[in-house]
Amino acid sequence: xxxxxxxxxxxxxxxxxxxxxxxxxxxxxxxxxxxxxxxxxxxxxxxxxxxxxxxxxxxxxxxxxxxxxxxxxxxxxxxxxxxxxxxxxxxxxxxxxxxxxxxxxxxxxxxxxxxxxxxxxxxxxxxxxxxxxxxxxxxxxxxxxxxxxxxxxxxxxxxxxxxxxxxxxxxxxxxxxxxxxxxxxxxxxxxxxxxxxxxxxxxxxxxxxxxxxxx
Numbered sequence: 446x447x448x449x450x451x452x453x454x455x456x457x458x459x460x461x462x463x464x465x466x467x468x469x470x471x472x473x474x475x476x477x478x479x480x481x482x483x484x485x486x487x488x489x490x491x492x493x494x495x496x497x498x499x500x501x502x503x504x505x506x507x508x509x510x511x512x513x514x515x516x517x518x519x520x521x522x523x524x525x526x527x528x529x530x531x532x533x534x535x536x537x538x539x540x541x542x543x544x545x546x547x548x549x550x551x552x553x554x555x556x557x558x559x560x561x562x563x564x565x566x567x568x569x570x571x572x573x574x575x576x577x578x579x580x581x582x583x584x585x586x587x588x589x590x591x592x593x594x595x596x597x598x599x600x601x602x603x604x605x606x607x608x609x610x611x612x613x614x615x616x617x618x619x620x621x622x623x624x625x626x627x628x629x630x631x632x633x634x635x636x637x638x639x640x641x642x643x644x645x646x647x648x649x650x651x652x653x654x655x656x657x658x659x660x
Contacts, residue, residue, distance in 0.1 A: 447471070451526040451577055454484045472577070472602075474525035489627055491526055492533025494600045495573075498625040499537050499544060502571065506623075508596065510570060514545040518566035518595070519573035520559065520584055523551045526577045526602060534573065552579065559584045567593040576602035582613025589618050597622040631658065 446461075446468040448454055454470040454477045461468045462482035470477055473486035499517070503509055517538050521527025531549040538546035547569050550562045557580045566572050567588070572595035574584050581603060588595070597619065603610070604624055611619070629635035645654040 451524045454486075455525055458482060458484050472526045474529045476525060488601070490533075491530035491576075491600060491602075492536070494625045494627070495530060495533040495598075496537055498598060498600075498623065499534070501625075502623065503541075503543050506596070508570075514543055515570040516545045516547050516568065516595075517571045517573075518547040518549065518569040520550045520552060520562050520566070520575050521573070522554045522556075522575050522577055522579040524577060527551055527575075530573070530576065530600070530602075554579050556580065557583055559587050563588045563591050563593060566595065567591050569593070569595040571596050571598050573598045574603060576600065578606075581606055582610050582618075585610070585614045585618050599624045601626050601628070 446466070447470075448457075448468060449471040451470075451472045451474065454468055454472075455474070457468060458477065460466075461484060465483055467483050467485060470484055470486045471488060473488045473490045475490070477484045477486055502515070509515055517534060519531050519534055521531055528551070531551070535546050535549060538544040548565050550565075552559075552562070552575065556575075559580075563584070572588065572593065574588075574597055575581050576599075585597060599622055601624075604626060629638045631638060631641075645657060649657065
């Protein structure tokens with residue numbers, strides 16, 4: 446079995462461990478793999494994304510504040526992915542003096558009005574929109590409507606809804622958004638991409654390989 450819904454591996458962990466039935470999870474949270482069992486995560490915990498992202502921003506973002514800590518806030522759809530991600534952001538911001546944790550909000554997947562959240566986060570330097578579903582473009586538009594100036598941050602969870610973001614929010618709202626991704630794109634260099642290209646070359650004809658590359 447394979448699940449992209451973050452809560453499913455946790456809900457089913459007891460059953461699959463007892464039945465020795467393997468389930469692959471597209472997300473990773475401690476409750477899935479601790480204690481070890483038959484849930485296998487094919488991703489890394491979300492807090493690892495944000496540790497790397499915040500460290501990178503401090504050193505590379507030309508807009509990073511030079512005279513004060515950078516303010517960070519986040520909104521997430523309730524569930525293990527957002528729990529892990531928000532926990533990582535808060536823990537990192539509470540450690541180095543370069544960051545200041547503002548607030549994290551967990552909302553229902555059905556939430557479409559973010560008035561209180563955007564008001565609380567409008568003065569942040571960096572804001573993480575909802576992930577793993579929910580009205581991501583709605584939040585981003587509402588945040589800009591109250592003149593929120595923070596740079597939007599994202600992981601592979603937000604990237605999975607890229608078309609929805611473009612269609613629902615528009616490039617002008619997304620402009621400058623920074624993503625931390627655990628994988629490389631087809632036109633980049635990396636072990637997984639190189640292996641995929643080699644497998645295509647070794648086991649598929651030229652025409653078939655070209656079709657798979659473009660699918």
